[in-house]
Amino acid sequence: MNTHILNIDENSLKICKKIISEGGAVAFPTETVYGLGANAFDDTAVNNIFKIKGRPNDNPLIVHVHQDYDISNLVCNIPDYAVKLAKTYLPGPLTMVYKSKGKVSSAVSCGLDTLAIRVPEHKGAQEFLKYVNLPIAAPSANISKHVSPVTAEHVYSDLNGKIQVILDGGKCSGGIESTVLDCTGDVPTILRSGLITQEMISAVAGDCLVYIPKDGEKVKSPGMKYKHYSPNCDTMLYELSELDKALETYDKFLAEGIKVCFLCDEITSKLIGGRNFLNLGKDGKDIASNLYLKLREGEKNFQMLIAVAPQDKSGVMVGVMNRLTKACKNK
Numbered sequence: 487m488n489t490h491i492l493n494i495d496e497n498s499l500k501i502c503k504k505i506i507s508e509g510g511a512v513a514f515p516t517e518t519v520y521g522l523g524a525n526a527f528d529d530t531a532v533n534n535i536f537k538i539k540g541r542p543n544d545n546p547l548i549v550h551v552h553q554d555y556d557i558s559n560l561v562c563n564i565p566d567y568a569v570k571l572a573k574t575y576l577p578g579p580l581t582m583v584y585k586s587k588g589k590v591s592s593a594v595s596c597g598l599d600t601l602a603i604r605v606p607e608h609k610g611a612q613e614f615l616k617y618v619n620l621p622i623a624a625p626s627a628n629i630s631k632h633v634s635p636v637t638a639e640h641v642y643s644d645l646n647g648k649i650q651v652i653l654d655g656g657k658c659s660g661g662i663e664s665t666v667l668d669c670t671g672d673v674p675t676i677l678r679s680g681l682i683t684q685e686m687i688s689a690v691a692g693d694c695l696v697y698i699p700k701d702g703e704k705v706k707s708p709g710m711k712y713k714h715y716s717p718n719c720d721t722m723l724y725e726l727s728e729l730d731k732a733l734e735t736y737d738k739f740l741a742e743g744i745k746v747c748f749l750c751d752e753i754t755s756k757l758i759g760g761r762n763f764l765n766l767g768k769d770g771k772d773i774a775s776n777l778y779l780k781l782r783e784g785e786k787n788f789q790m791l792i793a794v795a796p797q798d799k800s801g802v803m804v805g806v807m808n809r810l811t812k813a814c815k816n817k
């Protein structure tokens with residue numbers, strides 16, 4: 487199968503609609519990362535997404551809809567706080583989990599009685615979702631466990647030959663996956679942190695919890711238990727307070743002839759004395775936006791990446807640290 491990267495226009499949308507209606511999958515941009523989408527009502531199409539990615543079949547998918555789609559077709563028991571949150575933050579990088587009406591393929595939620603719904607803000611995503619006018623089940627458009635794609639070229643390098651079309655919407659501005667919020671209880675609960683932070687949710691909903699699985703408990707968001715976001719090179723992660731140790735490690739690898747590079751924010755880049763570095767940027771937003779881009783650049787050019795965690799771990803950095811820790815450990 488040949489894979490084509492296409493600009494988003496009437497012609498490419500028509501091609502995508504045909505592929506989706508025939509049970510195929512296409513990659514499309516969002517403001518977080520690129521998605522690999524298929525018709526959420528079609529069992530075969532949804533199962534095919536798991537096959538293309540090599541995704542574990544107990545890791546449920548998020549259903550993407552356009553901003554005028556009536557989600558009461560798909561889910562029920564929508565609490566008042568969720569209505570408020572949707573009014574404030576949607577379309578945007580917030581996925582909300584509700585009780586499912588069981589209308590989409592059971593493969594989407596991997597047997598859970600809930601359904602995760604997202605309304606992306608990206609103009610190209612909205613155009614695609616409106617044009618196909620179906621709920622689209624979509625995980626990130628990468629091979630399972632690899633770094634999520636934030637450009638059409640990233641998708642191509644993972645899925646070349648496995649899908650027909652990648653809609654090109656440029657570099658994803660957000661850069662890390664959406665916040666996943668459980669809206670089935672009395673208080674909204676973050677299952678995966680992202681660009682819509684606990685503080686932002688609390689400000690609208692009055693309260694917001696963060697789910698931490700207890701030992702031995704069946705996890706609420708199965709995706710969180712897997713190794714994720716890992717570049718195809720060796721990685722290490724240090725705190726800024728361990729910078730001396732990180733510098734020593736870098737120099738040791740360099741002396742052994744290993745192509746090594748730091749992955750750090752701008753402040754840290756000034757403290758590493760002219761050694762190689764990939765710059766994650768200044769603040770949380772910057773760092774989220776650059777993280778996957780730089781991890782993919784790093785794996786292409788180096789054998790060893792030494793990440794140094796930024797000092798400030800509040801707000802968006804909660805989500806960034808979750809991804810960075812999984813990218814650099816869990817080997």
Ligand code: AMP
Pocket residue numbers: 545546547548583595598600601602624625626663666677678706707708709710
């Ligand atoms: P991905 O699309 O690869 O970014 O992963 C989707 C994330 O959403 C994973 O962490 C899933 O566990 C989570 N998710 C999807 N559907 C549900 C659901 N019904 N309940 C809880 N978490 C979900």
Ligand code: MG
Pocket residue numbers: 625626634
């Ligand atoms: Mg993913």
